[in-house]
Amino acid sequence: YGIPHFNVIMNVPNYETPKKNCYLREKFDISESCKIYVIPGLLSLGRDLENIIETFTTNKNMYMHHLVLMGYGPMVNKIKFTANTNDNIHFHEAVPEYSLVETVSSADYGIVGSQALSLSYNFAMPNKLFTYLMAEIPIICADLPEMGGFTKKFGIGNTYTPEDSSSLFEAIRNINSSDRSVYVRKLQECKKIINWEAEEKKIYEIYSNK
16 A cells, blocks of 8 residues: 555553463363363354364274364354264353453463455454464464464474364374473463553654654
8 A cells, every 4th residue: 555654553452461271071071181272252253163063073092082162153163063973072152251261271272263255254363363363272273374473483393284173183183292391481481472561652653752
């Protein structure tokens, strides 16, 4: 558009330190020996959910990996059916915003799925990415320009090729073979600079310089 200078303000949550808990593990009676992956938000097409669910249900090596889909939307009935027929798939109703970070923090990992269906999807930075950041759970993210680039830049998780089950499985395998505490430490460092309090200061600076 020929704009010589512009500022980017990210829609990120307030800084929050989660209270560690076992909510999801206890609610769905998931063994301590199993890993829990969570996806909150709108459950609809375009978020690579079909591929993610297929990876968890058809790969024989995923039986100790549990996926919790938490939210609302047009895919809810399909997800409920899948949860009823697969021991490692679980559906949870959407939770209030004020309890989202704490609820999500009871999972081991967060998944950010997406498909490059349009420029908007291709360059998206989903809210769940920053929810995981505040919840301090390592991220498995679709390798799209912005979300994938952010995840790799700060070293807070692994990326995978959207719509590719083998790529997602490899990302899950690799993150589980890594030292989780390293990811958590990087998440803690990252959220000190990526939070609404920091973005708010940018807004004040922009207007004060007008």
